[in-house]
Amino acid sequence: MKPMSTDAQTTPQSLTQRLANPTRFMELSGVILPWLSALAAGIILYGLYLTFFVAPPDYQQGETVKIMFIHVPSAWLGMMGYAMIAISSFGLLVFRHPLADVSAKAAAPIGAAFTLLALITGSLWGKPMWGTYWVWDARLTSVLILFFLYLGLMALRSSLDDEALAAKQTAVLGLAGVVILPIIKFSVDWWNTLHQPASVVKMGGPAIHPSILYPLIINAVGFSILFLALHMKGMRNEVLRRRVKALRMAEVEQAARGREASTAASG
Amino acid sequence: MDLGPHAAFIWASYGAVAFVLVVLLVWLIWDGRRQLRLLHELEQRGVRRRSGR
Numbered sequence: 209m210k211p212m213s214t215d216a217q218t219t220p221q222s223l224t225q226r227l228a229n230p231t232r233f234m235e236l237s238g239v240i241l242p243w244l245s246a247l248a249a250g251i252i253l254y255g256l257y258l259t260f261f262v263a264p265p266d267y268q269q270g271e272t273v274k275i276m277f278i279h280v281p282s283a284w285l286g287m288m289g290y291a292m293i294a295i296s297s298f299g300l301l302v303f304r305h306p307l308a309d310v311s312a313k314a315a316a317p318i319g320a321a322f323t324l325l326a327l328i329t330g331s332l333w334g335k336p337m338w339g340t341y342w343v344w345d346a347r348l349t350s351v352l353i354l355f356f357l358y359l360g361l362m363a364l365r366s367s368l369d370d371e372a373l374a375a376k377q378t379a380v381l382g383l384a385g386v387v388i389l390p391i392i393k394f395s396v397d398w399w400n401t402l403h404q405p406a407s408v409v410k411m412g413g414p415a416i417h418p419s420i421l422y423p424l425i426i427n428a429v430g431f432s433i434l435f436l437a438l439h440m441k442g443m444r445n446e447v448l449r450r451r452v453k454a455l456r457m458a459e460v461e462q463a464a465r466g467r468e469a470s471t472a473a474s475g
Numbered sequence: 476m477d478l479g480p481h482a483a484f485i486w487a488s489y490g491a492v493a494f495v496l497v498v499l500l501v502w503l504i505w506d507g508r509r510q511l512r513l514l515h516e517l518e519q520r521g522v523r524r525r526s527g528r
Contacts, residue, residue, distance in 0.1 A: 328488070332487050445503060448510035458522055458523065
């Protein structure tokens with residue numbers, strides 16, 4: 209192995225380099241994760257209290273508006289999970305950040321779970337409100353494609369034994385698939401859809417009464433923090449999995465060296 | 476608590492969210508514990524990473 213250059217030994221590490229160190233990440237996340245989890249649980253419980261005991265029925269949807277308090281955050285987080293994968297993929301392909309692939313891999317099942325929840329809760333809202341569980345309109349179909357993209361990313365990664373190759377290939381697919389996010393966001397503007405247009409994040413402010421908007425925002429914040437906590441836990445698991453793999457490789461090497469030494473001694 | 480004529484759809488939605496999130500949480504905790512146990516077993520056998528020598 210080539211010795212490290214003097215520059216590499218003496219140059220102080222930048223903040224990004226220090227945060228990129230998996231050992232430092234494990235130390236930091238070990239401290240943050242319990243607090244983040246408790247915060248998520250507290251805000252979600254408060255959101256549930258607002259949902260079931262404070263929020264009034266909507267003048268058109270009635271009590272069915274309560275489904276929106278979990279449907280909208282699930283849909284946002286389904287998209288946020290994919291944005292996280294795309295950013296991590298960029299970080300891997302361009303900057304070779306040591307934790308980028310760990311982040312992308314950990315975000316996939318969590319993003320897929322929230323996308324699935326957006327589809328399920330949307331269907332359960334659609335039946336009483338639209339009279340059908342499903343229509344092939346642009347918003348619903350593009351979210352279904354997002355769900356399949358998540359499944360594709362996970363299937364591609366698990367089909368390749370070479371971890372470095374799997375990381376690169378899923379990063380390329382992850383980056384290419386990011387085009388689905390603006391399609392989902394603007395599908396309700398570009399095409400005639402049964403799904404209503406944007407009513408929270410829109411020009412001119414939200415089109416929702418504060419008594420409904422407030423519980424929605426609280427739930428969105430609680431579920432977002434839960435997403436971050438789940439992602440951090442997933443990343444910690446992945447760092448541990450890679451350490452286990454490295455130790456198994458080291459064990460095989462040690463055993464091979466031991467066999468060589470005993471062969472040389474007996475010969 | 477009266478959730479009106481569509482109560483079943485509301486409860487089914489919240490039930491689905493609770494079920495999926497609990498499954499995700501249990502899987503993450505189980506996976507973390509499994510990796511820690513495997514790591515501990517390897518270290519008990521005296522296996523060290525090359526950088527750790």
